[in-house]
Amino acid sequence: MITVRTAGLALAAALLLSGCSANDALQRVEQVKQEAGKAMLPTIALGECTNLEIPETESGSQVSSIPKTDCAQPHGWEAYAEKEYPLDASYPGETAVQDEAGDFCSGEFETFLGVDYDSSEMELQYLYPTQDTWTSLNDRTLTCLVGSSSNDVVGSLKGTQR
Structure with a gap:
């Protein structure tokens, strides 16, 4: 969780500095968190x-x-x-x-x-x-x-x- 939060904050800071709006940055941080959460799930692909x-x-x-x-x-x-x-x-x-x-x-x-x-x-x-x-x-x-x-x-x- 700390890693996701740290990565998200770093991403938000980078987006803000690159000219993105705060709203865009927060949406992207939320997307990173969602993808990070999915990566932690035990999964099996179709056909496996x-x-x-x-x-x-x-x-x-x-x-x-x-x-x-x-x-x-x-x-x-x-x-x-x-x-x-x-x-x-x-x-x-x-x-x-x-x-x-x-x-x-x-x-x-x-x-x-x-x-x-x-x-x-x-x-x-x-x-x-x-x-x-x-x-x-x-x-x-x-x-x-x-x-x-x-x-x-x-x-x-x-x-x-x-």
Whole structure:
């Protein structure tokens, strides 16, 4: 946090000295802070694979890192879809976010795998922002994961109809 604040103040001073208005400088400082917050989030890109251990509980659990693995090697999960909330949106609440993630990921499942979720042998999981990550890290991303908790998937699941 100190680094972001220090970098932001230095940026604001540089912009003010270069002839930008104070309002422009503050907007740019805010943008730097938002981007810095995003960089601190654990992320996984679409098409990347992981052996992230996902507890088998009804309630979500916090993820502090997402270990990536080569999709050609045995793994558990592949990121197949994501959805972004607008940066200026208010946190809709954990239940609403979970419901939206479930609906969105289920809807994208068939498009990715080529078979609907109820007919598939694969599992569906998702990562979603909490009130804390929404507020402190500007986390606005729902990420859908497909795979198996047994970590025995090899290769991409795209179009496999499994």
